[in-house]
Amino acid sequence: MPLLVPSNEPLPDNLTLEGALGAAEARSPAIVAARASVAAAQGRLRQAGFRDNPELSVEVENFLGTGELSGLQSTEVTVAVNQRLDLGGRRSARQAVGRAELAVSELRLLITRAELARSVRQQFATAVAARDRLRIAAENEQRSRELARIANILVEVGREPPLRALRAQAAASQAAAELRGAQAEEAASRRTLAALFGADTAPSSIAGDLREPLTAASLPVESLDVRLASAQLALAEASLQQQLAERRLDPAVGLGIRHVQELGDQALVAGFSMPLPIRNRNSGNIEAARAEIRAAEAERTSARVGASTRIANATANLSAADARVEALERGAIPEGREALRLAQLSYEAGKIELIELLDAQAALTSAETQLIEARLAQAEATAELARATAQ
Template sequence: MKFVAAATLVAAAGGAFSSASAQVGNPASPTVGRPVSTAPAGPPSPVVPPTVSPRTGPLPGSLSLAQALEEANSRSPAIVAAQAELAAAAARTRQAGVRSNPELSFEVENFAGTGELRGLRSTEATLAVNQRLDLGGRRSARVSAAQAELAVQQLRLAIARADLSQQVREQFARALTARERLAQATENVERARRFARVAQILVDAGRDPPLRALRARSALAQAEAEREVAEADELAARSSLAALFGVREPVAEVSGQLLDLTPQLINAEASLEVRLADAERAAAEAVLRQQLAERRLDPAVGVGVRHVRETGDFGLVAGVSMPLQVFDRNRGNIDAARAGIAAAEARRATAIAATTARARNAIANVQAAQRRVDALESTAVPEATEALRLTERSYAEGRATLLELLDAQNAYTATRTALTDARLALALATAELGRIAAR
């Protein structure tokens, strides 16, 4: 597995910018990252995707990385929760556009009094319908605020998906690495068992003292103990991967490659976090407009029918009412909304700086891990393998001691372990880079 990363850090107006090209694939023909279309600043158009019911049932017997990503996206409780939040925001948007309900009132006057107003002889009954008018733009401001919040929830769903994809890639890499370590531990046990058998033969033949056989058996016991630890780690890695799907039983098996990423350019201004900060700022501005509209005076008009019992006549009545801003002018909510805008602008600046630093660190980690993998694959592992082969032959021919053989075995194991760790570090750094580039 090869990964080629190149970075160019450019100062941009209003914040820092970092770009990187990353390639996973054939080491003989690396390609340069292709540009990614920059997303427009601010919230996206409030289009609500349909809510999908989480998938249930058993997982496939063997999971590739692509299958793991698809299963996680269809099953993860985190995605279900984010989709529910988005559906709630969509419902609030629909509700915000609803006009206020009319009021039905019924009044009875001039009854149970004194003199001419005794009893019900002079009763006057009025049935009226009253409707508050939206002349101050409250409804439109309310709808705009709800739509801005819907855009925020859309980006939060996108971030939840991107975070989940990164977690799946990282945990899948850990599961594959744990499987590789288990295979190496099993190989070490078989080799240690062979060494112990040869050592016993040499001791029985009088070529080596009994201490050498004891040392070989001790090395075998240690290798078996390490294999048991590797088995437990491999099971834990598969269980942790299944937990990302919301499944209790561990994944039966993982297979395939560590990575599936394609080349991309990283633009801090177009990252999900900065776009979310833009959407939150737009939502804060919409809330300010809503609070400003709340202090405007909206009259209510009414029309009804009045019946005078004494004469039996009917007549129309009409009226207008207007709230008086004597005590509540909504100043506190307006000030709070303005403070919310300032906070959103500060969060945007923080998001740009954090994303730029995060991308720079991820690029450096990818490059360092790639160099380490290249060095181990090209030199260290082949040399350690050849040294172990020659030492095994020399030991069988009596030209090398058991201690020399165990030293060669330990060096070979340490080099293989270092290569496995370097590949895992490369996979984790690449997953981090892919998360930053997510759109």
């Protein structure tokens, strides 16, 4: 079996969502650990299929005694092979537990993958949103610098008082500060994304668009969480059967050969043994196994309620985010861009004051920021819905 170790291949400079998901699958220590748990469960299942080993016994009697038994003349040597018979179903019970443990481990691997995929998708969306906010901050800073330049010209020709130029310069300084903050936020989001799959160096850029959210899977009959709870219940039931099998009495039989030194003859010997259930009938373990079944049944009920609630909440959040995105894309953004264009023309023509142009610019920036936040919420809700419906 190949070693289950994370990949250490470098990340691509321009990371896509598909590349991020692939890197997470290949590099995540959580995935490696979950795969190792599956391999361990497979090994235990193989081991459960083996029958008990036979026992070889050697007995030497009547040697180094007194009288007629002195020395080795009357020694008797018996060599026998003993085998415990599995009449109580211990082996089949062990195998049932092994199969149930393997099913639980495989489902936990699927859940680990689904959880990691959700985290990667949401953090990738966060990085894309940070990149888009950086773009808006850069555009706003460029507009503010141009506006300050125009205001200085208008002051020089006497069309604006000096206070207007100071106001425009202050706005440009604020826009420059916001740009530096957006740059730091964007770099931090890429580092956080890379940390999800254990990479020391973040990708140079993120390639993606929040306007294309992931398509969630159709609603399943049972989500991964419910399937895991059902598998854990099956494991508890198998464990009860194993404890019941441990209570049953399995005899041991033996067959051997005895050599009598004094006569120089050999003879077959046979044996039979049976444990006596006087003190230990495994009642404590049986009681514990039955309690674990009740706990597993309660956990499955809770998982079903939690899964349906999780799906309903994610669906509602996605619907609300879709409505916000549509309203902003069709109304606020086009209107804000047209308002800013007209305000710039009017200001350059001397028809409006600087404060009105700044208000139009701020209104567009606010609408664009809200659109980014709405698209981010849309992507996060879609990732959550994909996790909730994962199978």
